[in-house]
Amino acid sequence: MKKLIEWCERIPHSFIALLGRFSISAVFWLSGQTKVTGLNIDIVHGVFKLGWPRLSDSAVDLFRNEYQLPLIPPETAAVMAATAEHIFPIMLLFGLGTRFAALALLIMTAVIEIFVYPDAYPTHGVWAAVLLYLMARGAGVISLDHWFFGRK
Secondary structure (H helix, E strand, O other): OHHHHHHHHOOOHHHHHHHHHHHHHHHHHHHHHOOEEOOEEEOOOOEEEOOOOEEOHHHHHHHHHHHOOOOOOHHHHHHHHHHHHHHHHHHHHHOOOHHHHHHHHHHHHHHHHHHHOHHHHHHHHHHHHHHHHHHHHOOOOOOHHHHHHOOO
16 A cells, blocks of 8 residues: 555656646536637547637527526626636646636636536536646646746
8 A cells, every 4th residue: 555655646746737737628618619609629529610709699598598697697608608718728728827727717617516507516526626736736847837937
């Protein structure tokens, strides 16, 4: 058991951070892709349809009928969510402004958990754990944060 623990402790932070950044970015990016038309990029499935993205009608309908966030009009909430689900995952993927991007997505996760899908806490808890890890430890050396600023 001691050897297993020693082996586990040697797993590099940069590897964990890179895996976490890629994985959580994919979750939010793919969600954002459902809210836009004109742009479809899915590197996992090899789908590349480049074009000018625009908010889909179904996205506004989701925010109007299913999500129903308090205080924010559905049209505004749909634009905010689609924008955030594209910008912050890209930042995380490249490790640029990692802690800020992770915080933004953590806030989004909290809003989703509290107002939209309160029964999905097991999934949102996993997202929160990854985002909190990235906030606490940073992007690692395989990142633009490290390259530009020497941050890990």
